[in-house]
Amino acid sequence: MFVHMISFPLMGLTPPLFSLPWYEHVSEIFGHLVWLWSIEVIRRDLRNRISGESDPEVSLDAVSC
Template identity: 50%
Template sequence: MGFSEQFTHMTYSCSGWDLPYISFIIHFAFSIGFGILYAVAAERWPRIKLWQGAAFGLLVWVLFPLVLMPAMGTVPAPWDQPFHEHFSECFGHIFWMWVIELTRRDLRNRITGEPDAEFPLALASR
């Protein structure tokens, strides 16, 4: 994107560890952006909530760390990465989206006083 390596690799020190500013900013912005996208889309297209959001988390994992990021040269090709990296990323994305789904559902219920739109209130009280 035209930024110098000096800029993109700037770090700060925390407890003796050098941590990357830009990577954290991108990662958190991505997580928040896709969390909001998911929450809004779940109201319009309930099927996106498959497996309490886990399927969406898996889709994001496949599309970004396995396909797009290697294609952009941001990370090595999937076959050049260790298995534990894939294992961690896969379950990390599932857990990330599951927590977003639980939060989305709870906030929706607190704000509207109703469960998700596809579940009538009569069914929820049983």
């Protein structure tokens, strides 16, 4: 977010942060959440494939309700 909020406006690549409409801020937040979630999904998958173990916070002995 630092790049979008500070660096891009300083370089003249985007308008100043406070001149953007509200829906641009909502879109930015939603986009970052999806981006972070997808990185976590890929990280967990790669960790499980490489180590052959489940995540430490998820017990294989736990019974789902």
